[in-house]
Amino acid sequence: MIFPRLVWRAMIERRQRIALALAALTIAATLATALLGLYSDVERKLRGEFRGYGANLIISPVGDRQTLPLTVLAEAEKHGTAAPFLYAVQAVNGEPVVLAGVDFVRAEPLTSYWQVAGSRRPLAAECLTGERVAERFHLHPGSTLEVAGQQRRVVGIVSTGGAEDSQVLIPIDEAGLGNRASLIAVRVDGARVEQARAELARALPEAEVRVLRAVVESEAGVVLKIRGTLLGLTLLVLLIVMLCVMNNFGAIVYQRRKEIGILKAIGGSDRRIAALFAAEAAAVALAGSLGGFALGWLLARWLGWQIFHQPVETRWEVLPPVAGVTLLVALAAIVVPLRRVRRIEPAVILRGE
């Protein structure tokens, strides 16, 4: 049982140097864990951010038909968030204005970019009006408006810069066409838009399903590019850190020529000396990778909180590769210097040359 004791003694005797090597390896493992953890999560997190753009699929009636039955909605909701919209031109205070029937509860996640002064959810006999409608009729939250011969209270003013600015929005069940919709807006996961489109088109032959290319493409552009940059930088950093650790570790072996000389002088074989160093390196690498994994996990969590306001999940599957790579790096680091062990002449070294 002399071998473990030898390793242990060697490490204790040189604790300062071992501590430095351990620090270097721990840092490397920390960074590897944190960056890999972040990288594996970044696509999902970034795609989540793009939810704010609203719908990325539009289902509309095909041919001469003007509306869709609401049964289409149930089909669309299997793939993501969906909301029906119904449009008609109606007399508002005696002028023709586009009246939009909206399912406000369902539409809320799709319309987070609407700026609404007042309430977002009109109830029966209430309505929202677009900014331009409000300007035209001098409306503000609380005023009343005659819509299609019926008095409605304005509860909010919508500003979007889009078509909603010149519409009056009322609950869809009061829009008077029963269970029909002019179009259904759907938000599906950005990574499977095409698949969802194909499945919906197959399930709904009476409707046309379109992909909003602007939403889908700018999302894909940004997400893939950020992921690519992060991957490139992660690999780069890991490579450099690896080289750095190897350099550090190699220096330590190089400095211990004298010790190696003594071991040889008292009859240690090359192989046994190499095993001694390898065991030492492995012990340090193991400790470093465990410590680094814990620190890296904390770092990734913290980064996740700071950036996306939600934690990055613990990825245990990152641990074996991190530990494995750390071990490999440590072992690789001592290979080159150890090759010189064979060439060390105890007499020359011990004389101090």
Added chain:
Amino acid sequence: MFVRLVRQSLACSPRRKLMTIAAVALASSIATAMLAVLVDIGDRVSRELRSFGANLLVIPRAAALPVEIGGIDYRPVADATFIPESVLPKLKATFWRHNITAFAPFLPVTVEAGGSKVVVQGTWFNRQYTAPGNERLTTGVRDLNRTWKVDGAWIDDPAADPAAREALVGSALAGRLGVRPGGRVSLWGEPFVVRGLLVTGGQEDDQIFTRLETVQHFTDRPGQVSQVQVGALTKPEDAFARKDPTQMTTQEYDRWYCTPYISSIAHQIHEQWPMAVARPIRRVADNEGRILNQVRLLMLLVSLAAMVTAALMIWSAMATTVLERRSEIAVMKAVGAQNGLIAALFAVEVSLQGAVGGALGVLAGVALARQVSLQVFHSPLELSPLLPVLVILAAVAASLAGSAVPMRSALRLEVAPVLKEES
């Protein structure tokens, strides 16, 4: 004497020094690559997001309420207020002209085609115009909506040509009319050549696009457009940007005016075109800002983590070096050198190694960052001249910091035991 000491100390055991320099160089190259990518990631993402389309819509100030469903106008009489086409180049006279990346005028009209009502939009595709200052520039829908796809060919309209009869037909409409690229479609009783089919997924798929001057000719509205869509690079809105400009103090107003917020660019467009108002398209403008902030923060924090690591790497490499040279320090002390002199000698040596390593690291880091940039964004990297200076200074500082602690403990050691242990 001191210089000679430094020179000799540097000349002996070059292998060890090379290793230290290599460590510093590797660590500095991380820092350089990270910083180089970080500096313009915001710009790049922002340009990427601009492919979404316009984030400002400019309409005549007195425009009546549009009554449109899916782009088709249901008003009994058409709008009578317009923006003159001749003022368009003035967009490039606003304070933030360089942030306005693209714009396109539109003149829509509803006509009969194939037995149903169809919207025909007159617009610029890639029109050349002369900006104030006699600059020849090109812009139009191709620049503004880079995600629009065309089956066939785009319309090419560098200069106005009232005699041209060509059209892009929305893909859904083309399916209903049964036209293909190269075919003909009849508008205003004249045959138009269909150059291509437009695929956007939006209401454009049910519309026809043609040259602006063609629509102006057939609707008898020479030199008029009814809206202009503008794509501008903006700074994400913060609490300050949401303040009412009319309630601001003079300093606040100046700050607001000189920041490319979407609201201040809208205000400056109105200054140039008093007959029009610019409205932010919230869906684009708000989300763009939010995502941009997120991406910036992501890259900033990742870079910080990497740079702290780089500093620690340098620190540990230097600490190792000094640790290995305790006997040297002991010898110097034995022959009577003052602590201050030894410290100064080591400080100079360490700084030199840090500087050389840092410089090599900058070279390698720039090359690496350039590779990442080319691979991911297919465009080269823009570098600030300040970056190398910063990285080298940081490398020297980290080197000095790393050597300080072991140096102090080495100077405090008794000479005799160290020398005995090492010999």
